Amino acid sequence: MPTPEQNRPGPPARTPEVPAHTLDADRSDPSYRAWLKEAVRQVQADANRSADTHLLRFPLPAHWDVHLYLKDESTHPTGSLKHRLARSLFLYALCNGWIRPGAPVVEASSGSTAVSEAYFARLIGVPFIAVMPRSTSREKCRLIEFQGGRCHFVDDPRTVYAESARLAAETGGHYMDQFTYAERATDWRGNNNIAESIYQQLREERYPEPAWIVATAGTGGTSATLGRYVHYMRHDTRVCVADPDFSCFYEGWTRHDPEAVSDRASRIEGIGRPRMEPSFVPGAVDRMMKVPDAASIAAVRLLERVLGRKAGGSTGTGLWSALRIVAEMVAHGERGSVVTLLCDPGERYLDKYYADEWLAAQGLDITPYTATLETFLASGTWPSGPAS
Template sequence: MPCSAPIYQCPFMIDIVSTAESAPFVTAVPTADVDRDDGAYRSWLKEAVRKVRAESGRSADTHLLSFPLPEEWGIDLYLKDESTHPTGSLKHRLARSLFLYALCNGWIRPGGPVIEASSGSTAVSEAYFAKLIGVPFIAVMPRTTSGEKTRLIEFHGGRCHLVDDPRSVYEVSAALAAESGGHFMDQFTYAERATDWRGNNNIAESVYQQLSRERYPEPAWIVATAGTGGTSATFARYIHYMQYDTRVCVPDPENSCFFDGWTRGDPEATSDTASRIEGIGRPRMEPSFVTAAIDRMMKVPDAASVAAVRVLERVLGRRAGGSTGTGLWSSLKIVAEMLERGERGSVVTLLCDPGDRYLDKYYSDTWLASQGLDIAPYTATLEHVLATGEWA
């Protein structure tokens, strides 16, 4: 799949200079007056950026759902419902930011494919934006990714490249980009920097605006699960920038290295097994996971995550993906801790994507049995805390 973007010759002569007193450095000596402005490309770029920004204007903000807790507890729990985005997940915001970042950096060119390493939801959203601006899209994903996600990627005009080893998605994506002359979007590196964390209608600013008339407008805790780490970084940075007292907790599923890397302060931590909770958990410490910005992490059993999404369906009548369950489990644990300490306040977590994408996984007893997951004791824990406020 060739890239039609022009290939420019480097207008510099590169000298590598090394002395005993200093480390090697590069000097660039101009050798010609080169005008890199391509009128056709600039016209295409302006129109591509316009289309992406216009899409943002057409998308209403997502709802902040109230999870019912007894009034006398003095604690309010909310779920930011990101499943209502046009592509059905929290990753819609990320994909929009990544496309704007790459376009404005000059990395995406007319006709050149965009390639992404993903566990599914980001790829669905990126396929949507690639189609919007008229470039091909290839998603590199683990073969275990849900069939519904691959269907959605293809529905939006993307192509799926499945790999057996989830740890290989980075290298395969980079190789495909090099072979095709395209751009490797690399969400796991750029997620935390592509989003304007100071505001500009990011998810953190949206949450605080929606809470402004609630009885506890400044939440005690925000609970954000991590795939890239970009969302937790956005929340944490915005909180620090606005000088709020809110703390950020990041729950981590089984088979993810984030918790171990954070607790041990080990940026080289890895996991040899892929996460069963799609969209969160990683086999390596991703560059976008800003460990110093967050306040707390929890390790959540996968069976607990599944139990939580099933309890969510019973209480709110809404099906959600497993990452929502990971966040809800941790949020209810924090609620119980606040009650035990006699604290009042609010807790916010995320409804990341709809459960319809996972009917053959988290809502399938057959799948649970095949994975050796018993959700009964975790369901009992959740029902107990909802009835009594105590964490069993």
């Protein structure tokens, strides 16, 4: 298998097929500067048109005195947490001079980032190509194409990086490379990032400074933003990252191994990676929790029963970990609040996480994990055993 270094292209400000002097001439041309100003304005205007996402309360017994919230990122215009990331990546690439009129933007994505990037590409009038595993849900592919993007499939998920770089070079386009630039494109000090938004929305709650914020990692950019903001603002909040099966983040973090890899693709779309991505910042994370895929799906189905909301599998991964942390707080008599994320809508995964046939084909039995959750919510005690 190629090493991360072999897969990782350098900053793609210039592509081999386009002479350097041509790019320099484009950037000094008044028409290019006018296009750039308008493109940046369009992306910034999208943020002004978008109200902040909701913070939902997950009902827990009042006598526990622990409050659980879900930051509902599914209400963004493109329906997921990745809308924030895509906006930041486009502004970063535009201001670096990497995106040019008429040249395609190419991205390696398992779906939600590509949906959001296709939206912004259409907004500024450039083509978009998503390089993704062939196993990506049909609904996500439809959404990418609805936004004007094109899907380019690979059979081996580990090849998405190299194939994206190849396509960008071949077309004279820009490889956005979310897995490198996610952590640096977002302003982690504030500017209405997700961390600042969470704290503002908690201001009038009983416990405005959460004991824990639970995130999941695809690029690692969200956990980096959360951890950096917490440290910058001198909060006592701790950040936990929940990692699904067939992802190497947990092993890399616990073993302090930046070369950790997984030989299988994550079944929880949008999170979990086969290698330690450059945007994953271990020092921003206080704790990691490995979550079986069956537990993620049990949790996301519980969410539908409790709140009447379908959500993607990554939401279930984070919710399982958040409920385990709540259980620890209850067991130790601690009071406070916990926040996790509702990352995207479950309607994108009706043929996967909400289909019993898919679960059976994957060999996933959610019954014991469902029982664990139900026991905990009824008794306040987290059961011990294999499904804990």
